[in-house]
Amino acid sequence: VELGRRDGRISTKASVQRQLPGPNFKLDQLNSMFARHGLSQTDMIALSGAHTIGFAHCGRFSKRIFNFSPRNPIDPTLNFRYALQLRQMCPRNVDPRIAINMDPTTPRTFDNAYYKNLQQGMGLFTSDQVLFSDPRSRGTVNLFASSNAAFHNAFVAAITKLGRVGVLTGKQGEIRRDCTRPN
Numbered sequence: 001v002e003l004g005r006r007d008g009r010i011s012t013k014a015s016v017q018r019q020l021p022g023p024n025f026k027l028d029q030l031n032s033m034f035a036r037h038g039l040s041q042t043d044m045i046a047l048s049g050a051h052t053i054g055f056a057h058c059g060r061f062s063k064r065i066f067n068f069s070p071r072n073p074i075d076p077t078l079n080f081r082y083a084l085q086l087r088q089m090c091p092r093n094v095d096p097r098i099a100i101n102m103d104p105t106t107p108r109t110f111d112n113a114y115y116k117n118l119q120q121g122m123g124l125f126t127s128d129q130v131l132f133s134d135p136r137s138r139g140t141v142n143l144f145a146s147s148n149a150a151f152h153n154a155f156v157a158a159i160t161k162l163g164r165v166g167v168l169t170g171k172q173g174e175i176r177r178d179c180t181r182p183n
Helices: 013-019 027-035 041-052 062-066 080-089 113-119 126-133 135-146 148-163
Strands: 055-057 099-101
Touching: 027 041, 027 126, 041 113, 041 126, 041 135, 041 148, 062 080, 113 126, 113 135, 126 135, 135 148
Parallel strands: none
Antiparallel strands: 055 099
16 A cells, blocks of 8 residues: 555544445446446456455355345355355354454465455355356456466555545645554
8 A cells, every 4th residue: 555645534434334345246336336436347356355354244244144035045156065154153143243254264364365265155245256156257266366476466456546546635634644543
């Protein structure tokens, strides 16, 4: 991330809610949201790779493992064995504070395992798994799964472009000494 970006002095949950993709987004929704900021489908897929680290609360994906549809309680794009593991970690009516790793294989390593997981049907969110299940994006997932370097290079390019979206200028905002809080 480039240094010297001017950030606003106020940051609220409400100000970003419609700026982030939802866990149930389909490919067209993802592409549209990122395109509004000048980002391509490849950029979006690379940035989604950030899900190789971090965690998600059970409520954000529970529909996929318990009541996906009347015919299929489990989302058919989800690896069945993985879905059963998710059910054990996130049973019905689980404490909403419970969260699990988004990358079940290397959760503390920034690597291309996220894409390998998608190939195995182990994308935690619908918005993750659609990147592999939709043929329009599958090739990029396969490229990133096969090459950690290709993923890293694409991520650097995409995060740099993202960091240039909505930059404040002049007397607007401030350059923070600590990015986690206003000066």
